[in-house]
Amino acid sequence: MNNIPFITILLAMVGSVIVLLLGKKEKTAYLLMQFIFAVVAALSFVLIPYFLKNGGTITYTLGHFPSPWGNELRFGLMESVLAFAFSAILFLSVAAGKKGVLEDVKSCKQHCYYSLLLLLLLSLLALIYTNDIFTAYVFIEINTLASCGIVMVKESGETLKATIKYLIISLMASGLFLISIAIMYAITGHLLIPALSETVKTLVSSGDYRWPLLATAILITVSMGVKSAMFPFHLWLPDAHGTATTASSSILSGVVVKGYIILLIKIYYRVFGIEVIRSMGILNIVFAMGIAGMIIGSVMAMREKNLKRMIAYSSVAQIGYIYAGIGVGTWAALAAALFHMVVHAFTKPLLFSSAGGLIEASGHSKLIADMKGAGRRNKLAGLGFLVGTCSMIGVPLFGGFTSKVYLALNAGGKMYIFLIALAISSCLNAMYYLLVALRIFSKPSPDEDLYADEKGSASNYAFVISLFAAINIALGVGGILVYDMLIKGVEIL
Amino acid sequence: MGIISDKGKKTLTSFSDWVSANSPDIPAEVVYPPKKDDHGHGHDDHGHDDHGGHGHDDHGHDDHCEAAHADETHAHEEVLHEEPLKEASHEEPAAEAPQEEPAAEAVEAPAAEAPPPIEAPEPAKPEEPVSEEAKLCAEVGAIERSYRAVATICGIMLALILVVTVALLPKFGMANNPTVNEVSRRYLEEGIKDTGAVNTVAGMILDYRAFDTLGESIVLFTATITVIFLLQQSRRKDNEGKIGSTEANLSGVRSLPAKVIIRIALPFSLLYGIYVVINGHLSPGGGFSGGTIIGASLILSHLAFGERFTKRFATVDGCSKVMVAALLVYMGLKTYSVYTGANGIESIIPLGTPGSILSAGLIFPLNICVGLVVSCTMFTLYSLFTDWKIS
Numbered sequence: 001m002n003n004i005p006f007i008t009i010l011l012a013m014v015g016s017v018i019v020l021l022l023g024k025k026e027k028t029a030y031l032l033m034q035f036i037f038a039v040v041a042a043l044s045f046v047l048i049p050y051f052l053k054n055g056g057t058i059t060y061t062l063g064h065f066p067s068p069w070g071n072e073l074r075f076g077l078m079e080s081v082l083a084f085a086f087s088a089i090l091f092l093s094v095a096a097g098k099k100g101v102l103e104d105v106k107s108c109k110q111h112c113y114y115s116l117l118l119l120l121l122l123s124l125l126a127l128i129y130t131n132d133i134f135t136a137y138v139f140i141e142i143n144t145l146a147s148c149g150i151v152m153v154k155e156s157g158e159t160l161k162a163t164i165k166y167l168i169i170s171l172m173a174s175g176l177f178l179i180s181i182a183i184m185y186a187i188t189g190h191l192l193i194p195a196l197s198e199t200v201k202t203l204v205s206s207g208d209y210r211w212p213l214l215a216t217a218i219l220i221t222v223s224m225g226v227k228s229a230m231f232p233f234h235l236w237l238p239d240a241h242g243t244a245t246t247a248s249s250s251i252l253s254g255v256v257v258k259g260y261i262i263l264l265i266k267i268y269y270r271v272f273g274i275e276v277i278r279s280m281g282i283l284n285i286v287f288a289m290g291i292a293g294m295i296i297g298s299v300m301a302m303r304e305k306n307l308k309r310m311i312a313y314s315s316v317a318q319i320g321y322i323y324a325g326i327g328v329g330t331w332a333a334l335a336a337a338l339f340h341m342v343v344h345a346f347t348k349p350l351l352f353s354s355a356g357g358l359i360e361a362s363g364h365s366k367l368i369a370d371m372k373g374a375g376r377r378n379k380l381a382g383l384g385f386l387v388g389t390c391s392m393i394g395v396p397l398f399g400g401f402t403s404k405v406y407l408a409l410n411a412g413g414k415m416y417i418f419l420i421a422l423a424i425s426s427c428l429n430a431m432y433y434l435l436v437a438l439r440i441f442s443k444p445s446p447d448e449d450l451y452a453d454e455k456g457s458a459s460n461y462a463f464v465i466s467l468f469a470a471i472n473i474a475l476g477v478g479g480i481l482v483y484d485m486l487i488k489g490v491e492i493l
Numbered sequence: 494m495g496i497i498s499d500k501g502k503k504t505l506t507s508f509s510d511w512v513s514a515n516s517p518d519i520p521a522e523v524v525y526p527p528k529k530d531d532h533g534h535g536h537d538d539h540g541h542d543d544h545g546g547h548g549h550d551d552h553g554h555d556d557h558c559e560a561a562h563a564d565e566t567h568a569h570e571e572v573l574h575e576e577p578l579k580e581a582s583h584e585e586p587a588a589e590a591p592q593e594e595p596a597a598e599a600v601e602a603p604a605a606e607a608p609p610p611i612e613a614p615e616p617a618k619p620e621e622p623v624s625e626e627a628k629l630c631a632e633v634g635a636i637e638r639s640y641r642a643v644a645t646i647c648g649i650m651l652a653l654i655l656v657v658t659v660a661l662l663p664k665f666g667m668a669n670n671p672t673v674n675e676v677s678r679r680y681l682e683e684g685i686k687d688t689g690a691v692n693t694v695a696g697m698i699l700d701y702r703a704f705d706t707l708g709e710s711i712v713l714f715t716a717t718i719t720v721i722f723l724l725q726q727s728r729r730k731d732n733e734g735k736i737g738s739t740e741a742n743l744s745g746v747r748s749l750p751a752k753v754i755i756r757i758a759l760p761f762s763l764l765y766g767i768y769v770v771i772n773g774h775l776s777p778g779g780g781f782s783g784g785t786i787i788g789a790s791l792i793l794s795h796l797a798f799g800e801r802f803t804k805r806f807a808t809v810d811g812c813s814k815v816m817v818a819a820l821l822v823y824m825g826l827k828t829y830s831v832y833t834g835a836n837g838i839e840s841i842i843p844l845g846t847p848g849s850i851l852s853a854g855l856i857f858p859l860n861i862c863v864g865l866v867v868s869c870t871m872f873t874l875y876s877l878f879t880d881w882k883i884s
Contacts, residue, residue, distance in 0.1 A: 002835070014824055016711075017714070017820050018821075020718065020813075020817060061835050062703075062834070062835065063700065063830055064834035065687070065701050068675060069676060071705060115718055119718075122711070134705055135704060135705050138708035138712065139708055142708065142712050152722070153722065155723075183659075187662065187663065189674040195676075209662075212658050215658040216658075218654070
């Protein structure tokens with residue numbers, strides 16, 4: 001049982017190398033990759049009942065040397081839920097976006113693309129499980145390079161431009177994170193989280209190195225904020241997520257940005273301790289940025305005329321929700337934020353995949369103006385988009401509603417501000433998402449019906465979209481189960 | 494963005510004819526180039542982007558770059574003004590259509606041809622778009638100035654924070670520093686007993702924290718994949734048209750002294766690199782440093798004698814295969830050590846006598862793997878960038 005996380009990491013690692021070796025056999029490469037995603041998801045799922053029954057966490061030594069000397073993994077309920085969700089989303093997103101991948105990525109390069117996806121999975125798993133901040137840095141590098149790679153696969157001018165922007169901003173954030181690790185090491189002498197948190201506790205109580213500690217906390221917040229598109233640092237996101245191929249967009253907004261948020265949560269709760277972060281005033285800033293992101297992201301999305309960019313801006317708003325939840329700083333609010341993260345991780349790929357279908361059904365135009373009637377031509381994509389819309393707006397019975405309720409209920413002393421922002425943001429969400437939903441289902445007049453014969457649908461696509469939609473509704477109805485698991489998981493962070 | 498529908502494309506083709514017919518008459522001074530270019534990028538015809546780009550860069554370079562930059566940072570601003578610009582933005586891909594020529598020609602040609610699409614107004618409404626853009630450019634300029642100011646202030650603040658922080662850090666090398674703790678003590682005092690490596694650094698990176706080092710090797714692997722991904726396309730083109738294969742690439746530099754010196758130095762540097770790698774557990778150095786030396790030697794030989802010579806022993810395909818194999822061996826060995834370590838099984842790999850070449854358990858083979866990965870990455874990246882041009 002305790003070997004499972006390492007086995008999943010190893011599978012992703014070996015898989016990424018072997019997929020590259022497969023070269024011209026793209027189909028085998030694709031199947032192998034999906035097989036590894038599925039196995040990783042299944043193995044992570046096995047951990048969930050185990051931890052539900054036994055509770056606690058497991059610390060896994062990578063090698064012969066324990067905590068302050070060698071690398072370690074540490075995992076519990078929260079980690080297994082997230083690892084399962086992430087690998088499942090990777091599996092489904094690639095299955096849903098397969099057609100787009102076949103069109104956008106040259107066949108001689110597809111194995112490279114699949115290899116990059118496996119490297120992304122590897123880095124996400126390592127970020128989720130790691131018990132060592134330097135290991136986190138190494139896998140952040142892998143994550144950055146691989147996600148830049150999957151943005152540029154389309155190789156059009158706009159994706160290359162978006163990639164360069166993403167790469168530069170991202171690398172700057174990596175640099176800040178490395179600097180903060182260096183400062184942290186200089187004042188504590190440790191890199192592994194358990195030893196680090198002990199030393200930080202003594203430093204805080206003795207009052208030594210107060211300023212370097214504060215600077216480290218700020219730098220880590222900023223760097224992870226940049227990587228996960230926290231509000232004032234979100235400028236790279238619409239370009240990168242809006243221009244990439246459908247599968248890449250789904251994966252980037254579904255899971256990649258989430259990996260960094262999890263790392264930030266780990267550092268807040270396990271390295272510094274949330275009370276220290278609160279007394280530094282950082283929590284309030286994170287909360288304020290979350291609230292600002294909720295509203296400004298939605299406003300930006302409203303002004304967007306390109307469907308994929310609109311969905312990308314809506315991610316900024318949703319990440320704002322997550323940060324607002326983290327900014328409250330209680331276990332319950334943290335669990336609610338994580339739950340919202342899971343819901344968003346299942347909803348955004350649905351929206352992007354459906355948008356891919358809608359774009360295909362309207363002559364490959366990404367403009368919302370051209371989409372009239374697209375949902376009628378490609379009914380499945382239209383329905384998927386509708387479910388995603390309902391979830392994002394927060395219609396009861398859909399995932400987004402449940403997570404927003406939990407976020408609002410647990411906002412504690414910041415409830416009023418949060419409720420007002422939530423109301424504004426949800427209204428704005430409704431305004432832009434419903435407009436699109438209305439447009440895609442309205443009947444186009446004959447002279448507007450330019451793409452009447454473009455249906456665009458594939459068999460596995462239907463399965464995947466309906467599965468995504470089903471998971472969304474399941475999270476809406478049975479969200480309490482997942483929320484309970486997450487609450488149990490975060491309390492032992 | 495794909496604004497152009499099928500109908501639109503027809504009109505545009507005729508319009509492009511108009512542009513190419515009238516192009517010599519239109520003056521080359523361009524007042525407001527930036528906006529259109531940026532919109533042009535959004536269109537379906539990405540294939541033409543780079544050809545057009547050359548033309549714009551030749552004149553009004555600063556204007557163009559700055560405003561385009563502001564566009565990016567304030568992408569939302571762009572949306573508002575998209576409507577009035579639609580006609581203007583249509584011009585770009587249309588005007589480029591006639592320029593679809595081999596790359597070599599395209600580089601020289603657009604300088605003369607590119608100005609027209611920028612200035613050329615729609616035949617129906619001659620002056621309007623330009624005046625609209627005058628306002629727009631002023632606005633963008635103001636936003637960009639304020640953006641720069643804010644960015645400068647933020648940068649200075651960040652630098653100040655970092656300087657103050659570093660000043661407050663413990664002094665380097667003092668005995669009572671926080672870094673002098675049980676971690677470094679064990680690395681130094683028990684390192685030889687634990688890992689068998691005389692070189693403590695090798696013991697740290699390849700035994701105590703070997704998972705991180707595996708991660709670092711995978712970072713190199715990821716970087717190589719992404720670069721291969723970006724540049725592979727032109728490889729086929731080269732095989733057909735030999736665009737990127739210049740004489741210097743094929744047979745190296747012309748200078749005789751350079752060739753002679755490199756011919757003498759090459760065996761020594763290769764040998765030294767191998768020495769550094771395989772003595773990694775005994776003396777300073779190891780996989781990363783030795784691999785860099787080997788990679789640099791390979792690059793040097795490529796520089797001096799060209800592809801014809803180096804391809805006998807080092808090709809991109811071969812290097813990637815070696816790298817993949819080395820990574821797989823690394824993963825296999827590491828899996829064994831992690832599995833035994835985490836499950837409390839005694840490792841059967843002997844540590845040997847510290848100081849002899851066959852000692853330190855897994856560190857010796859791991860160093861070789863790291864060395865192979867590093868040298869192959871260096872050589873692959875170099876030859877990808879020299880032999881295959883980005884199209």
